[in-house]
Amino acid sequence: MRPSKRAPDELRGISLERGVSKHAEGSCLVKFGDTHVLCTASLEDRVPPWLRGGGKGWVTAEYGMLPRSTGDRMRREAAAGKQSGRSLEIQRLIGRSLRAVIDLVALGERQITVDCDVIQADGGTRTAAITGGFVALYDCIAWMKTRNMVGDKVIKDHVAAVSCGIYQGSPVLDLDYAEDSAAETDANFVLTGRGGIVEIQGTAEGTPFSEEEFAALLGLAKTGIGRLVDLQKLTLG
Amino acid sequence: MRPSKRAPDELRGISLERGVSKHAEGSCLVKFGDTHVLCTASLEDRVPPWLRGGGKGWVTAEYGMLPRSTGDRMRREAAAGKQSGRSLEIQRLIGRSLRAVIDLVALGERQITVDCDVIQADGGTRTAAITGGFVALYDCIAWMKTRNMVGDKVIKDHVAAVSCGIYQGSPVLDLDYAEDSAAETDANFVLTGRGGIVEIQGTAEGTPFSEEEFAALLGLAKTGIGRLVDLQKLTLG
Amino acid sequence: MRPSKRAPDELRGISLERGVSKHAEGSCLVKFGDTHVLCTASLEDRVPPWLRGGGKGWVTAEYGMLPRSTGDRMRREAAAGKQSGRSLEIQRLIGRSLRAVIDLVALGERQITVDCDVIQADGGTRTAAITGGFVALYDCIAWMKTRNMVGDKVIKDHVAAVSCGIYQGSPVLDLDYAEDSAAETDANFVLTGRGGIVEIQGTAEGTPFSEEEFAALLGLAKTGIGRLVDLQKLTLG
Amino acid sequence: MRPSKRAPDELRGISLERGVSKHAEGSCLVKFGDTHVLCTASLEDRVPPWLRGGGKGWVTAEYGMLPRSTGDRMRREAAAGKQSGRSLEIQRLIGRSLRAVIDLVALGERQITVDCDVIQADGGTRTAAITGGFVALYDCIAWMKTRNMVGDKVIKDHVAAVSCGIYQGSPVLDLDYAEDSAAETDANFVLTGRGGIVEIQGTAEGTPFSEEEFAALLGLAKTGIGRLVDLQKLTLG
Amino acid sequence: MRPSKRAPDELRGISLERGVSKHAEGSCLVKFGDTHVLCTASLEDRVPPWLRGGGKGWVTAEYGMLPRSTGDRMRREAAAGKQSGRSLEIQRLIGRSLRAVIDLVALGERQITVDCDVIQADGGTRTAAITGGFVALYDCIAWMKTRNMVGDKVIKDHVAAVSCGIYQGSPVLDLDYAEDSAAETDANFVLTGRGGIVEIQGTAEGTPFSEEEFAALLGLAKTGIGRLVDLQKLTLG
């Protein structure tokens, strides 16, 4: 029995709320249960130095947690003077995941930065960020389309993410913090709408895991991400 | 006529929403119109080094803006590697303002950190942060009271803040961003529930201002803060 | 009775010594009693990025304290790796105060940086820095005038500053360190030669203060700054 | 045909040279073809703060690249003032991988830091670092055993790592830089000597990959890591 | 002919002014011509961690330049976020030089920090800092003696420093900035009152120099430092 009382293949209550920011070109407040992440997409007219003049655009992401998004207050990264290794690792993952479904040439020589700020954390912040970040990014590109800045082919597919793990010997979907802390194995999956794999990250917290266990996790992930993509489609109309 | 169409002594729509954080001992999402600040109060069992062993507690504040809380995306302070001078100045102001109504001896040797994170900015973020930060702090101390950690005398008074300015020659209350950008003079006032002055900060953006103009601003502030304190009382029951 | 034995409206011994730097375009060693601040004005031929090409100049300030300018040695900010929040706040105040009396268009697309370095501290370093910084700035612009770089209209007025406070219940002018440490309320005023208000910063250290007390402080400040401006005029000939 | 002319399941020439450091308690210069990583294990008598007094030890890793280990000189991280996100991500991976085969209680309250410094890079530095880092760690623990500091049960299994990828449509083992730059998919696998999975990281560089492709990569990894573990055993005698 | 019109073995006008700081236990404003350095000695009751409990004291130094001490304004090191390599190198030299004449055991487990801040620079700031720093240190130890904190044997000898160089083919003493910029060779010498050598640093700016040239520089340095030590004795009474 999971602490959350959910069935092994049951997602938490998911919500995707668009247009939550007065200023951003695209935005989404994503909730995976008690995990709440505010995603905003900001369009800038210049690309990083290494892309200048190549006619190609860029999509990048930044990730942060509010100091009291967690059970114990964390030190503010701006006060500490640097982003933690964990934050850097997560924002690199979000950026790669979003770029996987974008045609950077069709985007043109512009950059979209997707900021994912965790308002409240209860496990799975990176997967919520990817899932909601896609919605913010989608709306930013829609904003560009209505201004004739881009055509129809910028977005190649949907992308969403979920975590799975082995909890007390059984594979379960979408771990909350209590489950994540006690899981033997923790894996994050990023898949496209058509089922292609974009990223897989699996980690044995204690005992190494087997190929069969990993296959079970991937199976759960496919189910869960299928539902997340359905929800994205519903939300985006 | 103000861009916001408000009367000179009219506040924006104000809302104070308590208990918005699953984790924090006290929290408040404060809205002054389109300015939204999430305030959380976190209790820690240790005080800064210079207070250790003195039997006195401490209240401090930290302030940050989400990168796309503003019209143009700002650089993330954690990525820049430091808090800006503006952020440091504002969080010092918030901390002083909140300490002004707390009996630090009655608090006991503990620290409360009030984090004020701007979710969306439209002028007056620091005054909203003080007004909402007080509510978060109040609830944190109530949380302590129900656990018999403190008595009844920790909070000495209410405290709230508002900005005023000279806009096109006329004194106006509670400037939004459009008004603030065009104002000749900008002043922030922090007052207690009983009308005592805690902080005054007045700045001439262009032409210096006169004693009479300043008196008019202070008059507006007293009116506005009176209403904010009433709202705090209503909210806190 | 004040620890300094001064009358409530009595300034410390003030001295403004011009031309103390072999290299700077303008300089002033200002003394408010035992508070000594070296102010230098440095002309540079380029403005900050956000002003480039606009035909407007800029005046900015930087502030620092020598490690043993104080009773206990402070950590060197360069060794600590950053300026403190207090230093940043003070240098922002000095810069705003000096800009208030400068016609930035008449200055032309150039920047003047006024460095204010505290050689010895005994309270009131920021107000001494503004008062002496104006002299350094004045001489820098005079230096430019003799080279036909600017016309006569760059400086619009004098500017000076002083602190006032409530000490043992009575309003007093120009607090030294002993008085400042014990004051209930501490306020800094920046006024122009014609009496316009440029900046007001008032802070209740313990008990909030009343409108009447604040008016008394402002009254003292007007007297004191009047004398400081007279001394500036005398010094500048 | 691979640029390296190797068969799809062929490793590069691998060498593990023990005892290369005069000072370290354990050391290994590992070569995967032209990728050369110097691994040293350093024993310290204290654990990180969060473990103190718990009777448990810790194994951690740090990773760096010499500035000209790469084709173009990279900026020295010490001069840049911080480790890159990539470095932090890799050293976290190495640390987790090595801890997976260590009984931290049997280690006792001590820390071993495994430094992995890339002398020359040609793809696969992180997998070489894990494979060689294990040898350095093993020798460090052997050093402790000869001094009766620990018993026989500290090391629970071997651990090694390899990268695999889809190159021009075919799954290949142990990518060098030329192959890695052109691969559609890149995955790193960390497995134990008994075949348990410790870490999986798979990334689609362009097109998402399928479950079948991923299974093929995992198959190659098992073969390759089997050989690496054999070589570790041979080296360690 | 030197630009300064001085004879080859002629020092600039030297002045050593004691007791210039209200707060420091010892202080000296040293002038070598237009090079002015404020030296303060600060006593602290604790030593660096690696000396704790050993009954030995420590003398250290910190060095900084005011931003407009130089012909062109330099960036403030506190704003840049770090001390330059040059500053670090100079302060290490000053610290070593002063320690060479102090009996650290006789000092007892305390630290004296000598801050050397360049108010105005015209070449030779490091040698002026050592010469004046010794005076500040001497007075700090005298301050301790009058409080019976130390005995008579803390200071073992005088120490002073001077620069020499080859200017247009001739060896000259005590280079000012104009001479230093054009010198082929620049050397700094630190000697004790009894003529022992503490530090020698010689650098060929362009052409390497010969053993004979170096001997000539050392000869000049002995003459110059002899006079500086005489002046220290005169000043210290």
Added chain:
Amino acid sequence: MRPSKRAPDELRGISLERGVSKHAEGSCLVKFGDTHVLCTASLEDRVPPWLRGGGKGWVTAEYGMLPRSTGDRMRREAAAGKQSGRSLEIQRLIGRSLRAVIDLVALGERQITVDCDVIQADGGTRTAAITGGFVALYDCIAWMKTRNMVGDKVIKDHVAAVSCGIYQGSPVLDLDYAEDSAAETDANFVLTGRGGIVEIQGTAEGTPFSEEEFAALLGLAKTGIGRLVDLQKLTLG
């Protein structure tokens, strides 16, 4: 008797191995006994800002130590967030020493960066770095010559370095760590192939030293550097 059993004027076993880096334009692994330094020379097509457009090139150096190159593990400078004062001082010395034998005009508007990374330390790392860095630099310029980027006159002379010291009262050549730690006086000499002096740095660790002692050290250095230059010539063919 020296701990190393060497004669007073005997160098450690010296080895200079060229071409050790697959990527660098020039490289040398230099060994002075157990001190091993990897030197690479990297050619870049741009010079520092202050040289741009002047037709002159630049040679610079960077220095680092691997964390466990020493007896006790040192903190990684990239993790500490800055290079130590010692590292900065040493890399400035290496850069000056190498520039002394290069015709920067003949080099053309390009920069060569010589990275000196200490793989294993046993005293004398800076002198080994200069001696080996010259070989790497020489090969980099040879690489340029074969591509007709420069002519024959870029290198004006050889340059090498050695340390000497007074150990138990006697002058000795090329100190290892054990000797260096116990030496009363430590001096580093950088000389050219024709015997010109480029740099001299002598430091009394305890008792000041005499002119005669210094002359003895210089004598030893001339002998030792003569042999090092012979070895450079032999190596470079």
